Amino acid sequence: MxxxxxxxxxxxxxxxxxxxxxxxxxxxxxxxxxxxxxxxxxxxxxxxxxxxxxxxxxxxxxxxxxxxxxxxxxxxxxxxxxxxxxxxxxxxxxxxxxxxxxxxxxxxxxxxxxxxxxxxxxxxxxxxxxxxxxxxxxxxxxxxxxxxxxxxxxxxxxxxxxxxxxxxxxxxxxxxxxxxxxxxxxxxxxxxxxxxxxxxxESSLCTNVLVLKLFPGIDPKIFDFIKKEYKGVIIESFGIGGIPFENFDITSKVKELIDSGVAVVVTTQCLEEGVDLEIYEVGKELARNKIIYANDMNTEAIVAKLMWTLGKSENIDEVKKLIETPVMGDCCY
Missing domain, CATH: 3.40.50.1170 (L-asparaginase, N-terminal domain)
Known part of the structure; x- marks a missing residue:
């Protein structure tokens, strides 16, 4: 037995x-x-x-x-x-x-x-x-x-x-x-x-991460706080990867986060099918930066994976590679 x-x-x-x-x-x-x-x-x-x-x-x-x-x-x-x-x-x-x-x-x-x-x-x-x-x-x-x-x-x-x-x-x-x-x-x-x-x-975890859910009218100033206080942020975007770029300009704030060395992971608020930043103009603009794609991972897995990854490295290129590399079937594309 x-x-x-x-x-x-x-x-x-x-x-x-x-x-x-x-x-x-x-x-x-x-x-x-x-x-x-x-x-x-x-x-x-x-x-x-x-x-x-x-x-x-x-x-x-x-x-x-x-x-x-x-x-x-x-x-x-x-x-x-x-x-x-x-x-x-x-x-x-x-x-x-x-x-x-x-x-x-x-x-x-x-x-x-x-x-x-x-x-x-x-x-x-x-x-x-x-x-x-x-x-x-x-x-x-x-x-x-x-x-x-x-x-x-x-x-x-x-x-x-x-x-x-x-x-x-x-x-x-x-x-x-x-x-x-x-x-x-x-x-x-x-x-x-x-x-x-x-x-x-591998027991080293960096817990200095934040999950931010976008909503219509979100104040861009929250990103100034994130830039000073966090090493990584998971942004739950609209739909397939939509991030506001007019009026309440979140896109430029995301770029500032990336430039300051914060690991920025973009996922979706939708339950299924994941993100694709190549569909809309704003997504293509962000994709040229060091945005980390959550692909079709769920937020629970992204939180744990980001903590685990930042516990291994603070190099954003390495973090991006580790997050986007499938582990035990956590993402399919």
Whole structure:
């Protein structure tokens, strides 16, 4: 039987309501007792490293999680991390970049409802995550509502429903039904084990980044503040890459950021299909500068990748190259 390490960090899945609202409460043994049968599938060991609501997640805790996987890597065949849903997609992306050449499954899961609640999704999600962690597959994944999602492609799109997560701009890795795993065979090939893979733990993250969502009438002065205070900014543009250039002239401010050495990543507010700065006149003007293309990456992955990249280099050309180079299927073009 394979050996699985279950790493608990809190979240709704482990919550209880003792009169003051849901707060993380249950330990690993409590969780496993409510998922009968999984101990017949594998040898499973637990490690409780955090007990937080995932709204309180931060990059330091990402490092703790990645460190736990790295320290125990040779002793286990797969890893399951229980986590709150609100920031789960950020964490799955961050672990993908920090655990370079990962050659085992790391499966993150959680629940919309506490494991003590009637009709909870916690039992099924945890069971599915453990089953998938037993597979011969490489990468970081999210298991939720019977679906397995590439860790850099997941987004939480619903606040209450059980199908809270969506795989954006990328097929689902697999689905799990009645305990059986059904793969997308074309995608499965991208996550096959590599015989020569050596795990490298890259823990240096630069958190001095900002996500800025454009809106009609945004004051350009915000860019003067960004230029002084941040090393990187992710601009959520309109549509396929639209940035205002008349009246409220944002284009010239973006150029100033680039000239000052700030890493500027342009993405879209739209959920699917990504950006293309070659379509409109303003985009072509920006594209001649050192704009970093997010392509079809989602914002959660871009945040983690920008932190990881700036932790490796402050050279803008190198940052641009690293961001635009696909890692574990995080972008398709």
């Amino acid at each position: 394979k050996k699985i390490l279950l790493i608990a960090t809190g979240g709704t899945i482990a919550c209880s309501d003792e009169g003051k609202g849901l707060t993380p409460h249950y330990n690993i043994d409590d969780l496993l007792e409510r998922v009968p049968g999984v101990k017949d599938l594998c040898h499973i060991t637990g490690k409780h490293i955090l007990n937080i609501d995932s709204t309180n997640m931060n990059p330091k805790f990402w490092v703790d999680m990645a460190q736990t996987v790295y320290d125990n890597y040779n002793d286990y065949d797969g890893f399951v991390i229980t986590h709150g849903t609100d920031t789960m997609a950020y964490t799955s992306s961050a672990l993908t970049y920090m655990l370079k050449n990962i050659n085992k499954p790391v499966v993150i899961t959680g629940a919309q409802y506490s494991i003590e609640e009637f009709g909870t999704d916690a039992r099924q999600n945890l069971s599915d995550a453990i089953r998938f962690a037993l597979e011969d597959i490489a990468g970081v994944f999210i298991a939720f509502d019977g679906m397995i999602i590439n860790g850099t492609r997941a987004m939480k799109v619903k606040t209450k429903s059980l199908d809270a997560f969506k795989s954006v701009n990328y097929p689902y890795i697999s689905r799990i039904k009645y305990g059986k795993i059904y793969y997308d065979n074309d995608i499965h090939k991208n996550h096959q084990l590599k015989s020569d893979a050596e795990l490298i733990f």
